[in-house]
Amino acid sequence: DARVTQTPRHKVTEMGQEVTMRCQPILGHNTVFWYRQTMMQGLELLAYFRNRAPLDDSGMPKDRFSAEMPDATLATLKIQPSEPRDSAVYFCASGWGRDTEAFFGQGTRLTVV
Amino acid sequence: GQNIDQPTEMTATEGAIVQINCTYQTSGFNGLFWYQQHAGEAPTFLSYNVLDGLEEKGRFSSFLSRSKGYSYLLLKELQMKDSASYLCAVNTDSNYQLIWGAGTKLIIKP
Numbered sequence: 001d002a003r004v005t006q007t008p009r010h011k012v013t014e015m016g017q018e019v020t021m022r023c024q025p026i027l028g029h030n031t032v033f034w035y036r037q038t039m040m041q042g043l044e045l046l047a048y049f050r051n052r053a054p055l056d057d058s059g060m061p062k063d064r065f066s067a068e069m070p071d072a073t074l075a076t077l078k079i080q081p082s083e084p085r086d087s088a089v090y091f092c093a094s095g096w097g098r099d100t101e102a103f104f105g106q107g108t109r110l111t112v113v
Numbered sequence: 114g115q116n117i118d119q120p121t122e123m124t125a126t127e128g129a130i131v132q133i134n135c136t137y138q139t140s141g142f143n144g145l146f147w148y149q150q151h152a153g154e155a156p157t158f159l160s161y162n163v164l165d166g167l168e169e170k171g172r173f174s175s176f177l178s179r180s181k182g183y184s185y186l187l188l189k190e191l192q193m194k195d196s197a198s199y200l201c202a203v204n205t206d207s208n209y210q211l212i213w214g215a216g217t218k219l220i221i222k223p
Contacts, residue, residue, distance in 0.1 A: 033211075043156070043200065043213040091155060098211060099144050099163075099204055104155035 002026045004105035006092050012111045018080040021108045023092030024073055032075045033102060034060075034067055035091040043091075048098070049075065082112045115139045117214035119201055124220045125191055133186045133217045135201035143204040147175050147186045150216065151197045159186065159199075188219075196221045 005024040013019055025032050034046040047057040047067035057067060064083070069075045079086055089109050093102040117137045125131040137145070144163040148156040162168060162177035162184060174187040186199055198216040205212055 042215040043202075045211055045213075099161070101146075101158040101161065104157070106155050 002103075004092055004094050004103050006090075006105035006108050008108055009106060010109045010111075012113065013082055015083055015112055016081045017112075018078065019082050019086075019110060019112075021077045021090055021092075021110070023075040023077075023094075023105055025075060025092070025094030026103055027073070029094035029096060029103075031095045031097050031102075032069060033091075033093040033095075034075070034077050035093065035104075036088045037091060037107075038088045046077070046090075050097070079110075082110075084112045087111050115205065115212045117201055117203060117212055119199075119214040119217045121215070122218045122220065124222060125188075127191055127193060127221055127223050129191050130187065130189050131191060131219065133188070133199050133219065135184045135186070135214055137182050137184070137201070137203045137212070137214075139182075139203050139205045139212055141205045142179060145175075145177055145184050146200075146202040146204070146211075147184075148200040148202065149197050150200060156200055191221050193221050193223070195219065 007022045030051050032049040035043050037043045046060040048055050049069050052069040066078045089107045091104050091107045093104040095102040119135050146161050147159040149159050150156040160175040167176045172189045177184045198218045200216045201214040203212045
């Protein structure tokens with residue numbers, strides 16, 4: 001049963017700490033998305049990779065956020081330093097392109113206190 | 114600017130039919146997605162429309178009118194498990210952006 005796997009599922013951290021979220025996309029997918037979801041803003045695209053190359057990260061605050069794909073089986077999203085306003089659910093999704101179905105992971109619920 | 118509008122919340126009765134509308138104003142259009150999201154869970158894909166018209170998939174159908182910037186999701190024979198948020202998203206030309214609506218929370222009553 002192929003699925004996108006995200007770790008950790010929940011993270012509580014203190015303001016100023018570094019947070020790293022990991023995602024294992026579905027094997028064979030060439031596109032990976034990172035999204036953030038809050039009640040106020042809804043679903044926001046943070047970063048978009050195709051064949052491991054970052055194509056769009058315009059939705060991501062560059063001063064504290066970074067997204068990478070060190071290999072085809074791992075995508076990471078880092079926040080350093082974290083702030084309370086970063087509290088949200090972060091979803092990773094993978095697929096075969098922007099115009100096809102995206103498969104979402106279960107998300108990482110981040111709370112920064 | 115880029116904008117997608119959906120009703121915030123709708124209520125319907127089990128067994129009935131409901132139509133969830135989505136209107137969009139975007140810089141370019143390459144298709145429109147509908148996703149379902151149950152509370153506390155990840156979004157799951159329902160449909161993708163690129164051309165005008167109605168596409169049917171079992172109890173769910175999705176309609177698109179590109180000239181009107183309008184889509185709707187039609188749910189028939191509603192079941193309690195259809196209680197969820199329904200998200201509309203537009204695939205634009207601009208910087209690979211996928212623009213998401215805020216979602217419509219659908220409440221099904223017995």
